[in-house]
Amino acid sequence: MGHLGGLFLRIAPLLCIPLCGAERHSLPACRQHLEFTCSDGSCISKLKVCDGHTDCRDGSDEHHCSHVRCKKDEFSCRSHLCISTHSLCNGVDDCGDGTDEASCHNCTAGFFSCGPSDACLPGNKLCDRQTDCRDQRDETWEFCGSAQVGPQTASTCAVSEFQCGDAQCIRQAWRCDDMPDCSDGSDEDNCDQNECLVNNGGCSHTCKDQPKGFLCMCPDNMRLVEDSQCEEVDMCLEDDVCDQLCLHINGSLTCVCQEGYHMNLAARVCEAKGDKAQLVFSSSKGVQWRSVTGNEENKLAPHLPGLGAITGVASNGSLYWAAPGRAGAIYRISINGKSQEVVLVLKTKGAVSGLAVDWIHQLLYWTSTQTGSVSVALGDGSAQHQLITGLDKPTAVAVDPLQGLIFWAQCGNAPKIERASLDGRDRKALVTSSIHRPVALSLDMPRQLLYWLDQELRSISRVDLEGRHRKIVVESNGYLDRAFGLSVFEGFVYWSEEVTHSICRANKHNGQNLQVLLSNITSPGSVLILHPVLQPNGSSACGHPGTVCHHECIVSLLSGGLDFSCISQEGGQNKSQQVPTIAHTVSASAMSDPMFAGILSLIMFLSILLAGMFLWWWRVEEFRPSRSLTVQSLSLKESQDPLIIIQGSNTCLVKAREVYTHTQKDHSLSERR
Structure with a gap:
């Protein structure tokens, strides 16, 4: 195959991406037919070679590009023609030399080719308004034409987006940029009009019309993000002057450390007090852990083999591991x-794809690509519930009980990162653009930042908990070609990497000071840093941000879902501001049948025993000498319901709804007496 003809393989990486990191195979340094090797040894997709943008650090991907350059989303034929990538493997020789149909599946009659290295699709799934091909070509305007316009015109795009003629939504900034982004090219039509007159051009602040196109502009002390939105400039995050907390004092910035850390004055970084942190990771040989400083040998749990997700509770050294495979x-x-x-x-x-622990409310959260959900369970596993459903291949989850928030990533047809309160309500999208395959999440608790690892973009990025102040902190450096796990601790981000079989870390602000901590690891998977300072106790949110209990936070996992409620010492509900204690409530249906039968038998036995004792006492009293009767009060301060189990200072309630009923009965009985 000639030099130009070989470029049809540029599209292969986009069409052959495994589903969200589910399949993990060892790869060479650069995949010969799918990737281009830069002069410095790094790898980029062949799709990025000679595309007019420098992707190699040394610019070698744009050298020797005297031949014709096709636009993005176009395929370069050997005949020097440029055709849409959606025309690949459509059964028509659009190039005129057959290069657009080479190496395509030879689909039988009645089937439609989804493109190179993708499946053959039954004809009845073509233009059925559900994307089945990985590049969504089965529902594009080119194949479906006006048949798709009717039903889809009802869908609306965001204010910052432009709606194409085929109802596709693209960013407003892509309109009239001399490069068609809509499949029907409608974003380049009528470009002599004033785009600012429609939805302010999608700009959050100032829209300035241009002879062709428009510009979004921001006021002073604000910056433009995603071409259309303005956000305030946070100098602490903009310049990363501090390792943790950043205070504005007398017009200058002062760096301080969160409780549990001390300032290393020489390095100007915050270091955790107490014992050294544990670096925990999964691999094909089993779960392994060691000191993060590397002063002790690895400890291995070979009975936990595989690349399963891991999380842990630092206070008691409990490690949770999800078995890989279909049986979760x-x-x-x-x-x-x-x-x-x-x-x-x-x-x-x-199967579990991501796992996180709420160490305060003693809850486990996990994602599953098979069920498309975020689920929650009590820490002892006695009850579980699908909290959020209908997700498209969710891959990772993180939890911040102090703020009352959970975060998850999904990498299906519309990759994004979202958040919600601990009970699954108040969903909010944090990252929806320039994100391809997020496979891991981690929180920087002191700075209130969320980090994610994008396996396809080969980068580690961050945003704050509102989705603002986005920044790429680590880009492809030879150790991000196929990364999986992610964790943030002190001044570093840690990750695992399969191609180099290593565990690495780098500066969490800018990716500098790359260190390979461990090498020669067979198929490394999830990564976890375990240290008490990463799981601080404090005024935790009882289910929702801003809701903190004065005395006790009751966590109820019933058939209807997860519920949090504040209980005062007197039994009434309140929402005051102190540190809560935690009590769990488990639905009766969560108990197994043998457990329920055993408890029922115990109740019947105790009832018969009490009845017998009462009859014995009554007969004894009947034969005793008569004496004056003294009325004694019966204290009902503690519940007499045998289904309510007292465990230390916390109450583990089997029936949550009976808490209020018992309290009312106590008050009524006291009043009658």
Whole structure:
């Protein structure tokens, strides 16, 4: 195949991406037919070679490009023609030399080709308003024409987006930029009009019309993000002058450390107090852990093999691990003591793709690409519930109980990162653009930042918890070709990388000071840094941001879902501001049948025993000498319901709705007496 003809393989990386990191195979440094090797040894997609943009650090991808350059989303034929990538493998020789149909699946009659290395689609799935091909070509204007316009025109785009003639939504900034982005080219029509007159051009502040196109502009002390939105400039985040907290004092910035850290004056970084942190990671040989400083040898739990997701509770050294594969299960093991007994916590509906722990409310959150959901369970596995459903291949989850928030990433047809309150309400999208395949999330608790790893873009980025102040902190550096796990601790981001079989870390602000901590690891998977300072106790949110209990936060996991409520010492509900204690409520349906039968038998036995004792007492009293009767008060301050189990200072309620009923009965009985 000639030099230009070989470029048809540029499109292969986009069409052959495995589903969200589900399949993990060892790769060479650069995939010969799919990637271009830069002069410095780094790898980029062949689709980016000679595209007019420098992607290699040394610019070698744009050298020797005297031949014709096609626009983005176009395929370069050997005949020097440029055709739409959607015309690849459509059964028509659009190039005139057959290069657009080379190496395509030879689909039989009645089937439609989804493109190079993709499937053959049954004809009845073509133009059925549901995308089945990875590049969505089965629902494009080119194949479906006006048949798609009717039903889809009802959908509306965001204010910052332009609606194409085929109802596709693109960014307003792409309109009239001399490069068609709509499949029907409608974004380049009528470009002599004033775009600012329609929705202010999608600009959040000032829209300035141009002879062709328009510009969004921002006031002073604000900056433009995503071509149309203005956000305030936070100098602490803009320049990353501080490792953690940044205070404005007398017109200058002062750096301080969060409680639990101390300032290293020489390096001007915040370091955790106490014991050294544990670096925990999964691999094909089993879950392994060691000191993050590397002063001790790896400890191995070979009975937990595979690349499963991991999380843990630092206070007691409990490690949770999700078994890889279709049969979902979550196990617990202690990494503090000598005993490494593995305990099955719960079986899940579908395989677990991401796992996180709420160490304050004692809850486990996980994602599953099979069920398309974020689920939650009590820490002991006695009850579970699908909290958020209808997601498109969710891959990762993180939780901040102090703020009352959970975060998750999905990498299906519309990759994005969202957040919600701990009970799944108040959903909000944080990242929706320039994101391709987010496979891992991690929180920087002191700075209130969310980091994510994009496996396709080969980068680690961050935003604040409102989705603002976005920044790429680590870009492809030879150790991000196929990364999986992610964790943030002190001044570093940690990740695992399969191509180099390594665990790496770099500066969390700018990706500098790259260090390879471990190498020669067979198929490294998830990465976790375990240290008490990463899971601080404090005024935690009881389910929702801003809701903090005065005395007790009741966590109820019933058939209807997860519920949080504040209970005062007197039994009434309140929402005052102090540190809560936690009590769990488990629905009766969450108990297994044998457990329920056992408890029922115990109740019947105790009832019969009490009845017998009462009859014995009554007969004894009947034969005793008569004496004056003294009325004694019966205290009902503690529940007499045998289904309510008292455990120390916390109350583990089996029936949440009975809390209020018992309290009312107590007050009524006191008044009658």
